[in-house]
Amino acid sequence: MINNNRLTNLITYRKPNVSDGSMIWKMVRDSGKLDINSAYFYLTMCTWFSESCRVAMDTSKGRLAGFVIGFRQPQCPNTLFIWQIAVDQRYRGNRIASKLLDEVSEHSDIQFMEATITPSNVPSQHLFKSWAIVRQANILTSEGFSKDYFPGRDHEREELFRIGPIKDAIPKIKEEQL
Template identity: 55%
Template sequence: MMRATLKEKLRYRTPCKSDGAKLWEMVRDSGKLDLNSSYFYLAMSHWFSESCMLAEDITTDQLVGMVIGFRKPSRPHTLFIWQIAVHEQYRGQGVALKLLDQLADQSTDIDYLEATISPSNHSSRRLFEKWAAANNVDIVQSECFGKADFPDHVHEQEDLYLIGPLKESKGEK
């Protein structure tokens, strides 16, 4: 009997309200991301599900990856990526890239992706650079939140990454 490849084992879908707790647990267990309240993950899964994407292992029904985003009210054709995570066992296998692909493909009217990334977060920077290169789009980096902007002044600065325009890479619709 042949073993299923990772690609065959994973299902990508938008979340629903019942996924909120699993998203919170994934972020908590990642040890790398800022953990928001459980309410935040419930709200994103329920009211902002069209700007989020999950990856599940269909053989175990385990959540193995997620991306949480929202459309910017001032720029509705820009999808801001709030958080992206992949379970430790599945890292380095293209799951995060596929999550971004799936989300961008379902959001056909999105022109740009945005994300904030701290200077020490090399893996996120590499992920977005690799995704932009694969989609033949540019990244423009600018200052967003400085250390002094945070109330405790201990959070590392967050730089803004603007990725796109995506329509040119996808072909005009």
């Protein structure tokens, strides 16, 4: 794991482009934990939905350190839904995931962030809860998708996490304190 103060200077955050799609697909595949979508999905998200996605790049190695994929909900454009977020295991513990959420929610008209998370995905639950706490934003959890909706019934239920309003929340707690 890379963990030092110099790392923050080596990581850049930007909107993805089509050439990032295959790197994101590989990171998801190699994680062994995330639901893998088709390579085409990641290419389209990096092309046509890049405004609501970000990548974290290690500029010293030219390597993808992490990503977040999201989209604005058509019925509720002030809500950003986070589809997937991941950080390469070598970079974990450096608050890259929190910074990715900061970057992707920077638009002034985004008031809420949502994500569905399985009960067993404790790291993601912690990420979204701590991100909300730092911003002094409300976080509500409700039923997202019951396991009955998934084919084969091998998938856990997904709980809906809703954070917001996020623009009215002024961070007073430093993330290092969490």
